[in-house]
Amino acid sequence: MLRKFAPHAMGFALLFGHAAWVQAAVAPRNSDALASALIEAIQPLTLRAAQEQALQGNPELIAARREVEAAEGARIQAGALPNPVLDIQLEDERRATRTRTTSFSQTLELGGKRGARIEAAERAVEMARSRFEAKTADVRAGATVAFFAALVAQDRVNLAQASLEVARRGSEAASKRVFAGKISPIEETKAKVAEAGVRVELVQARGELQSSRQQLLAVMGATHLPAELDGDALNLPQVVAPDAIPGLINDAPALREAQLNVHRLTALVDLESAKRIPDVTLMVGVKRAEELGRDQTVVGISLPLPLFDTNRGALLEALRQRDMAEEELRATELRLRAEASIAVGRYATSVAEVATLKDEVIPGARIAFDAAAKGFELGKFGYLDVLDAQRTLQQARAQYLRALAEVHRAAADLDRLLGSSGSTRSNTLPEIRQ
Structure with a gap:
């Protein structure tokens, strides 16, 4: 194609x-x-494309993937057995009376050290994977927030351009009425000042759009963006019901990581406890006595005596670290429940604000502005009334865009907390009239 x-x-x-x-x-x-x-380069950037690019090119996510690979390497190493030791001893330099001993020794780990070490390494791998999942949710949410921030900024630029056109028409109308002697030149000055103010707003909106696009680039790990973003900030996300949050909290990446940390430290406690049991080293070899002209079998066993170092300090440290991890697990669960509830509350509040602005405030401000503009053209209102109506409409639109951005931030925060189950996106509101 x-x-x-x-x-x-x-x-x-x-x-x-x-x-x-x-x-x-x-x-x-x-x-x-x-x-x-x-x-x-010509096609607009979609939210899905931005998320996929972020999941592939975000450096922090790539680093988290490398952490998983490193943990898997540590898991392989944890299962390795101690290497055997080859020992060669030579007594006496004279060949006729020389004695040579060749032996092999092998250390046998007792007390379940290897199993506990493998268990701890496996839990570390699972923790790394959980952190990778958490970072994936964080990057996806960050890309969503940055995308809709840029999209809202793009819509704000469009609104500012439309407002500038309205202000320009009002300024031209005021100039004509001054020329006709119907209004005072002060009204024309006010109109030009209002137009200049809208120009400033347009410059600010363009600057905000540029900053938002740079933030989106950073999250995506990309070097350039298409000129336009494909999407509509009016497409609101739908989040999970509040009564479903407790069940989803149990699968949250941060809580899984905290749970796996407790399991890992429990395995380390078992490992430190097993270290109190000394390992046995078995030795077998051959001793060649040249003076006697014969070989002698050598068999031995080596067993450390735990008289001074019983590993009690390391075991106590592991126990206290596990206790600390258990407290952190409880704190993490409480924090996630609180933050998820706050995010849902922010979402509900912002959606209600968006609906009120869309259904009541913006239509009313639009009617008031149209009436003032028409009345000004007929000479029934002063231009100051038109400016006030225009300012009210602009403020309502700006508040509407801010509320939309807050809706997306709240949904993204919930997605970040709960993972991929936090929110889905669907069209819920029609576009407002410019």
């Missing part, structure tokens, strides 16, 4: 040099790649 766009891709390539055009003509696959890149 991309081959249909290859001629267009070559046409664009001519702008960048003859060599690039020749390469595209010779290599069809390169033509497809160039056409694909051009289409991608």
Whole structure:
């Protein structure tokens, strides 16, 4: 399908040099790649594409994936057995009376040390995977917040441009009425000041849009964005019901990580307890006495005597760390429940604010502004009334966009807390009239 766009891709390539055009003509696959890149640059960025790019290119998520791989390597090492030892001893330098002893020794771990070590390493792997899942939810939520922040900023620029057009028409109308002698020149000055104020708002909106796009780039780990974002800030997310949160909290990445940390430290307690049992080293070898002209079998056993170091301090440390992890687990559960409830409350409040602004405030402000503008054209109202109505409409629209952004932030925070089950997105509100 991309081959249909290859001629267009070559046409664009001519702008960048003859060599690039020749390469595209010779290599069809390169033509497809160039056409694909051009289409991608032209097409607006969707939320799903932004999330997928963030999950693939975010450096923090890549680092979390490397942590999982490192933990898996530690798990392999934890299951390794002690290496045998080859020992060669030579007594006397004279060949006729020399005695040579060759022996092999093997340490046998007792008390379940290897099993406890493997258990702790497995829990560490699961913790790393849980942190990766938590980071995945965090990156996805961050990409969602950054995407809708940029989308809201994009809509704010559009609103500011529409407001500037209204202010420009009002300023022109005021100039004509001053020229006709129907109003005071002061009214024209106020109109021009109002237009300048809207221009400032447009500059601020464009600056906010640029900052939001840079933040989205950072979250995505990308170097460029399409000129437009495809989506509608009016597409509100739907979050889980409040009564379903307690069940979802149990599967939250942060709570799973805290639970796995308790299990890991419990395994470390078992490991430190097992270390109090000394390991046995078995030895078998051959002793060659040249003076006697015969070989002698050597068998031995080595057993440390736990007289001074009973590993009591390390065991006490492991016990207290496990106790601390259990308290942190309870604290994490309480924190998640509180933050999830707060996020749901913020979501409900913001949705109610959005609905009120959409259904009542903005339509009323629009009617008031249209009436004031029409009355001004008929000479029934002063331009100050038009400016007040216009300012009220602009403030209502700005408040509407802020409420929309808060809805998306609350839903993203809930998604970050609960993982992938926190929110879904669907169209719930119609677009307001510009």
